[in-house]
Amino acid sequence: MKALTQWRFDRTLLPMAAVGAALVGGPWLAWLISQESWRDLALLCIVGVLPLALRWPVTLVFGAYVFFLPFSHVAVVADSGGVSATKLIGIVAVGTFVAVGLVEKRLVKPPASALWFIALVLWAITTLAWSVSPEESSARLPTIFSILALYLAAVCFRVSEQELRIVCLLAMIGGALAATAGVITGFEADAARVERATLHVAGLNSAANPNGVGQSLLLPVGMAMGLLLSSRNVLGRAVALGVIGAISAAIFLTMSRGNLLAMTIMLCVLLLRSRVSWQAVVVVGVLAALLTFMPDLFFERINVVITGEEPTGAGRTEIWKVGLALLSRFGWAGSGLDTFATAYATYGVPGGAGRGSHNTYLGIWVELGVVGLALVAMLLFSHLRIARYTRNSISKIGFPVAIEAVCYAILVASCFGDDLWTKTFWAPWILAVWASRSAHQAKAKSRSSVAEFTDASFDNVDASVGHVTTRR
Numbered sequence: 001m002k003a004l005t006q007w008r009f010d011r012t013l014l015p016m017a018a019v020g021a022a023l024v025g026g027p028w029l030a031w032l033i034s035q036e037s038w039r040d041l042a043l044l045c046i047v048g049v050l051p052l053a054l055r056w057p058v059t060l061v062f063g064a065y066v067f068f069l070p071f072s073h074v075a076v077v078a079d080s081g082g083v084s085a086t087k088l089i090g091i092v093a094v095g096t097f098v099a100v101g102l103v104e105k106r107l108v109k110p111p112a113s114a115l116w117f118i119a120l121v122l123w124a125i126t127t128l129a130w131s132v133s134p135e136e137s138s139a140r141l142p143t144i145f146s147i148l149a150l151y152l153a154a155v156c157f158r159v160s161e162q163e164l165r166i167v168c169l170l171a172m173i174g175g176a177l178a179a180t181a182g183v184i185t186g187f188e189a190d191a192a193r194v195e196r197a198t199l200h201v202a203g204l205n206s207a208a209n210p211n212g213v214g215q216s217l218l219l220p221v222g223m224a225m226g227l228l229l230s231s232r233n234v235l236g237r238a239v240a241l242g243v244i245g246a247i248s249a250a251i252f253l254t255m256s257r258g259n260l261l262a263m264t265i266m267l268c269v270l271l272l273r274s275r276v277s278w279q280a281v282v283v284v285g286v287l288a289a290l291l292t293f294m295p296d297l298f299f300e301r302i303n304v305v306i307t308g309e310e311p312t313g314a315g316r317t318e319i320w321k322v323g324l325a326l327l328s329r330f331g332w333a334g335s336g337l338d339t340f341a342t343a344y345a346t347y348g349v350p351g352g353a354g355r356g357s358h359n360t361y362l363g364i365w366v367e368l369g370v371v372g373l374a375l376v377a378m379l380l381f382s383h384l385r386i387a388r389y390t391r392n393s394i395s396k397i398g399f400p401v402a403i404e405a406v407c408y409a410i411l412v413a414s415c416f417g418d419d420l421w422t423k424t425f426w427a428p429w430i431l432a433v434w435a436s437r438s439a440h441q442a443k444a445k446s447r448s449s450v451a452e453f454t455d456a457s458f459d460n461v462d463a464s465v466g467h468v469t470t471r472r
Contacts, residue, residue, distance in 0.1 A: 057100055061089065061096045062096075065427075066219070066427055068086050094149050094150055097157045101157050108157070108158045109156070113155070113429070116382055119375055121148050123372055124144065124337045124372065127335075127368055132339050133339045143421055147426055151426055159437055160438060164434050168227075168399045175216075179250035179251075214256040214259030215413045215424050218259065219427055226400075227240040227243075228244065241283075244283060249290055255297065258417065267283065267284060269408050277397065323344070330369065332369050333369045334369030334372055363418050387432045389436065390432070403431045403435050
């Protein structure tokens with residue numbers, strides 16, 4: 001009876017506590033970080049967050065991590081400590097996974113994708129031996145090690161379906177708050193530059209990268225679609241549609257054509273996996289309605305691509321031509337980790353300025369060679385297999401399907417940016433592994449319940465037969 005009461009307590013209070021804390025404390029935390037009020041921030045964490053973190057450490061710590069990811073690019077937090085906050089939370093998350101996993105015995109064997117990730121990192125370190133710029137390669141290593149540590153700690157941890165759902169909801173809420181703040185105060189597109197959009201952060205003399213902003217919002221909008229697909233009440237569906245509208249409006253206002261294409265792919269995957277359910281059709285209708293409120297610059301940027309007035313994709317195709325030419329020199333062994341810009345300026349366009357690859361896969365091929373590209377391909381393919389198996393092993397449509405759709409969207413968005421070693425790139429893959437873990441547990445629990453019910457039924461039959469025999 002006590003165990004049943006505890007289960008009901010966790011099941012009802014955990015979602016309410018996590019979502020309520022995010023809605024109430026999220027904007028306050030963002031404002032305190034932007035004002036660099038570290039004393040007040042510490043006091044808020046001790047009083048408001050610490051009790052919940054002690055009760056549900058993994059859910060809230062990693063939930064806080066995905067909650068703050070969009071704030072690394074959107075609104076005033078971007079230049080006032082947002083990135084440092086996510087790094088700090090990531091470090092705390094690694095320690096939490098390890099400590100709770102050891103105490104509660106929730107550590108499990110890593111999936112095959114983790115082995116491919118380790119092999120990729122080892123190969124990237126090996127390329128330092130012949131790197132064209134060892135200093136730049138070495139400077140990237142701390143970021144890679146931090147991402148690898150968080151990934152390994154997360155995928156080796158066993159989570160429940162309830163914990164996965166709460167993390168997805170926190171990601172959705174964080175994206176909604178960041179997108180709303182960006183739409184209201186932070187997004188000011190440069191109308192004088194039709195070929196390349198620039199987002200100016202309100203109140204700061206800086207410009208945000210529209211591709212980074214848009215990509216950071218792909219996971220939250222995908223989780224909102226997952227809530228719409230899984231919700232069974234009117235309120236949940238209304239909240240999901242409102243969040244989808246707010247985040248989609250922010251993505252549209254970034255005018256990032258790569259992320260618009262990524263959102264299109266996400267919708268196509270959702271329509272296919274849900275067999276054109278009415279919820280997915282409603283999402284298409286909401287996005288179509290948002291187009292009527294977009295400024296003229298939004299349509300001009302799309303029109304110049306369709307009409308051929310801008311054949312280079314904001315100069316990307318010119319960079320890709322140089323990158324393809326660099327493959328004759330670096331295609332096999334690579335130029336070294338994080339050295340595309342140096343190779344571009346030294347061997348591609350001698351004397352010119354260094355440029356990023358603007359294509360994750362081309363950049364990996366130039367920097368890490370064929371081996372690195374093959375390892376990345378196997379790493380991504382293994383994650384997609386995990387997502388597909390999870391989707392096929394469950395009967396209901398919801399967050400697992402949405403996570404798979406976000407993974408495909410991230411793959412498309414990475415074709416137009418340098419995203420392999422970013423936090424927003426890896427968060428969906430971690431959730432895909434978690435969805436697989438929770439699906440396995442649910443399936444095993446279902447089989448166990450059926451077996452227990454069958455055994456009990458046979459026992460009752462045997463007892464009944466024995467009772468009848470005794471009476472005779």
